Amino acid sequence: MSEARPTAPAPDSSASHRLGSKGGVPRLATHLWVLTFALLVAAFVPLLLHRSIADALASGASSRSFIDRGVQESVITPPKRNAVGSGPLSPITSYVVEPGDTVPTIAARAGIGASTLMQVNQLASGDSLSVGDVLSLPPVDGIVVSPSPGESVVELAGAYHVDALAICRVNAITLLSPLPSPVFIPGLAPPRPSRMSPVPPDGSRPGLLHFVWPTQGTISQPFFQYHPGIDIANGYGTPEVAAAAGQVVFAGAGSYGIYVEIDHGDGYHTIYGHMEQTLVSVGQTVSAGQQIGLMGSTGRSTGPHLHFQVMHNGVPQNPLNFLST
Incomplete structure (x- = not known):
């Protein structure tokens, strides 16, 4: 006699259908939330980017405006006065003596003292001029000195307490150039010509x-x-x-x-x-x-x-x- 074996109950298809229906609702809600969030991000990100770009452009324009103002101001601001005049000095120029010229008249036209003119050109007296002589005319009063071998512009300027750039401009040299000999030092008053x-x-x-x-x-x-x-x-x-x-x-x-x-x-x-x-x-x-x-x-x-x-x-x-x- 055979013994009846227990068998597992058959799955309830209706129950399975009910479980599937209840599990699908949360998944659909999740999908809807993700879709909604994506739409919100897609809507607001361009607005935020636009605003950030606008702020950056405004900031750049403001900075550029400041820079432009700085450039314009640097162009229109007058140069600072230096110790020997109201602006950058010009180099020493040459002048050819003409009939009727004298040391005082040449010096007056050049805007310098007669003593400066005489010293720069090694004139023994105010009468030692000849027509055709070529004179050196500095832009301001000063003295002529002989620099030491190897002496730099900065060292010479420090020794005489004058602006190194002024020495460069008058003598048409740079800060790194070898010093000519003699060299003109602007801004120092030589003695009266009566001494010469x-x-x-x-x-x-x-x-x-x-x-x-x-x-x-x-x-x-x-x-x-x-x-x-x-x-x-x-x-x-x-x-x-x-x-x-x-x-x-x-x-x-x-x-x-x-x-x-x-x-x-x-x-x-x-x-x-x-x-x-x-x-x-x-x-x-x-x-x-x-x-x-x-x-x-x-x-x-x-x-x-x-x-x-x-x-x-x-x-x-x-x-x-x-x-x-």
């Missing part, structure tokens, strides 16, 4: 101490703040003599090229610079007018001349106050 006269003149000037002229020639550089002596120009080998009796305390090469220094007592010393050769030695006693050397151009020099300096207690004095006139 042929040497040696006749006569004598009363004073506490009298010096004889140390050589023959013409004053090419007068005494002023940054040049503590006078330069007397002539040819190589021109005799140089002691301005007064004294004792030689230096004879050789140094800060004035080859030079001689003489102690005259009472705190007075004289210096004879840029010699070609000395003819005396340290400790030697010399008399006034005794030859002590030959004119040259050694050291910081641009041509043969005597740099003659008078010191009293270590302070430079104007030699013209002690020399016969």
Whole structure:
């Protein structure tokens, strides 16, 4: 006899249909929410992008407007005044002397002092002009100096307390250019032209101490703040003599090229610079007018001349106050 085996109940198709219907509602709702969110994103993202782009464009326009204003203002703003004039200096120009020209009239037309014109062009006096002479005309008053070998524009400007760019403009150089020799320093006042006269003149000037002229020639550089002596120009080998009796305390090469220094007592010393050769030695006693050397151009020099300096207690004095006139 066979035993009846239990069998699993047959699935209820109607129940299965009911479960499927209930599970499809959440899936359809989810799909609807996703579709709705996608539509919202699609609707609002372009609006947000448009606004962001508009803000960016407005910001860019504002920045560009600011930049444009800065450029325009930089163009229309006048240049700052410099120490030697109301604007950028122009380079030194040339002028050919014409009939009837004089140092004062040329200087007046150029807007500079007669002393500047005479110093820049190494004129011994206001009468030393000839028709056809070519003169250098700086745009402002100033002085002419000889730079040290290898000296830069910035170093020279610092030594004379002037604007380095002003030196560049006047001399038509750049900050990195080698300095010409001589070089014009704008903005420094040279001494009056009355100090520049042929040497040696006749006569004598009363004073506490009298010096004889140390050589023959013409004053090419007068005494002023940054040049503590006078330069007397002539040819190589021109005799140089002691301005007064004294004792030689230096004879050789140094800060004035080859030079001689003489102690005259009472705190007075004289210096004879840029010699070609000395003819005396340290400790030697010399008399006034005794030859002590030959004119040259050694050291910081641009041509043969005597740099003659008078010191009293270590302070430079104007030699013209002690020399016969």
